[in-house]
Amino acid sequence: MTRNSPQTGRSAPDVAVQQLPVRRRWGWMRISAAVLLATPVLAVLFPSAALLAVLMLPTLAAAIADRRPEKHAAIAIGLLNFCGTLPALADLWSRGQVMSNSLLLLGEAMTWLTAFGAAGLGWLLVLLATPLAHTYLSLTTQARLRALQRQQQRLVEEWGEGVALQDAGVFGGEESTEG
């Protein structure tokens, strides 16, 4: 669905089409930079990376499931998932960053519960946000409508019915075709 803003009247796809080549070019550059930076980090912090790779699986699943380009759901889940992983990561660093400690931590139920529990909270947050937002926006719509109608009423009271005549001409045709 193409949504026009009441203020600008421009459609979102139009903007996306214009920005597409720039975004694509920057995407490749990002990937290249990430690989260059990640390779030495992975080499040095392999135990931590392995621990993160396992405990951050819910985030990977969310990133795959979230089909929106903004990936807001994946971000929300990922951030909380990362928070749930942090205790284990801190424990690894305090015990010593070796692969055996990573495996030892992965063997503890608390580690899994914390990481995946936090990710679950993220999922819950994403799932609850939509009905909450719908309720909020519905209430906002009603309040905004009343405010706008009051403004119109004040204009009519000050300037008479004539102030609305042009409006009737503009929108009357649309209403009649819809009816």
Place this chain on the structure above:
Amino acid sequence: MAEQALNELEPEAEVEAETPPAPAAPSFAEGARSGAPASAGPVVVARHFMVDPRLPLPELDQPHAEAYAVEDRRPSRGESRPPLFALVCGHGLEPRLDALRYFSRAERLPLIRPVAWDVVSWPGHKSKRFVILLTRPAGPRVQSAPDVAFEPFTEDAVVRKVVHPLLAMFRDLKDRGLSHRAIRADNLFLADTAGNSVLLGECVSVPPAFDQAPIYETVDSMMAQPSGRGAGSQADDLYAFGVLLAVLLHGRDPCRHMSLAELTQMKISQGSYAAVVRDLRVSLPMMEMLRGLLCDDPRDRWEEENLTLWANGRHLSPKQPVVPPRGQRPFTFAGRDFWSMRALSAAMGHDWAAARDGVSTREVAIWIRRSLGEEKLSERLLEAIGSDLTGDARTSRQSDRSLARMLMYMDPGAPIRFRNFAARPEALTQALAFEFEKPGMQQLFTELIARRLPQAWMEAQPSLRTDQALLRRSFESLYAFVTRGAPGFGLERCLYEFNRSWPCLSPLIRDDHVTEIADLLPALERRAAAEQGRHPPMDRHLAAFVCAHVNAFPERVLAGLGEGVDPVARGIGVSEFLAEIVRRIGHGSYPRLAAWVARSLQPLVESYRSRRLRRQLEREIEAAVEAGDLSALANAVGNLERQETDRQGFEEARRHYTQLAREIRWLEDGNLTDPAFVASRAQSAAATLATFVSGVIVLVLTLVYMA
């Protein structure tokens, strides 16, 4: 009008003794007396005189004014005062104000002298009447009515009782450049019961020569209609005096059975002396005087000096009658043969339709050239009128304009004649005033002036007198006024511009007899008391009257009075027009008039879109009405800045309303609660919240581990 010439007393506004009932006003022809109710009491005129409508004096009636008894209540200082009588002037006939002022001071002249005058409400009449108080003659009229015979005067009686007494009057009138223009036997009174002398009757209740029988008028004047004769000059008075003497010697009107056309033809063909004196046997000295006074050429006519010399016994050579050149063969018109141009011109002027349909300019030009030998005149006639003709001039129907111009060339001294109208050029504007309300006359005058016939009359003159040359500017002004149709111009402007003492004929105030600009707004204020309509107090007569009486009235204000402008602009224009009058004549309070104007301004108030500005305007209008301040009213309604503010504000409000409606439409279409939009916003919000929470957790964990 509150003008009055009470010699010994200061001017004072008129006082009405009783409020008259309001039946329909009869015309002047019906007479004032017929409308007066029997219960009507005396009317106060000029503050000190009581005129009793129940005491008519029919023996002193004038043809267009009725006489009533008067009680003089002026404070007595021991001197004896002459008895007075009142003349109530007819409706639609304006007195001669200039002559009134002069004759009121002429105490020693042998004539009935006006003492005071005033405009009053007369019982039985809706409109006000002009009332003149005059000295009452001791004796009766010499001739009780124009057609009545009386005992003829002997030549000795004529000289002793008439010529000698009236000589002083002619001398005085000449010095002041005035003419009497009412010298006739039925306007001559015996000065005493013994009949040893005579008094001349009044000449001020009607326009100059209005009541004169044709016999007393010169040929050119008698061809004009009574309202178009004009004040003329003393030559006209002396001619009438000569006719008066002849009538007194006859003991009757010698031409009483003749029609106007017959009398005109007789005077032209035989000369006035022969036409008036006829078979009367007179002595040589008397014939000498009558020939001198009745000379048809005004340049050869006796003047006051000649008459004085004759009265003192010095005899002059008798004037020979002046008759127009006779042609070799006649011109046949309407079954009659005419031998002179002047006679033919007069006949065609009297029978306009026959002349227009049956006579062509070319025929007349050929007759003038061949029969009268006037080749130059014939060529001038064809040259001047040829442009008016279309097609074959011998067969085409002559237009009114070309006929009028042809008559001017045939008899340059004759009045301007156009269809059923004829007036001397100097009396054209006076005739316009008197004939203005007669059916068809406005159209006639408009055509006459728009077709530049007065200018054509001047072109037809072989030579112009100084006073005639001065008329050119007046004629050009008439043309300029008539050719502009806007309020403040047109024929109405001609009426008031050249008849300054003429009352305003606007239906709104005509009953108040308003002749001065200072009386206009008070009259409208009185009218406003009975006016409940929403039409603004304005018409063409009001606009023209004001323009004629106020110097350089702004045309910007007049432009707002046009019939073509919308009611709102017209309401503003009327208020500005009245405010301009107030500015010129000084401030005054006219609350009823202001309320009347305010009612007419309701469309303007309603045209304001802004309720706030509308209320502001209403408050200002109410304040102006309450104070009767027409200037404040004009300022309130003519505030252009407020109008512009309202207009711009409305446009802005309309744009804002449209924008609001568009936003409402967008919300009502559910764009804000669309599932995809909601999901997007929800996930965005969730991401934001998660970022915040995770940030807090990271911070807390960092602090814990660091501790």
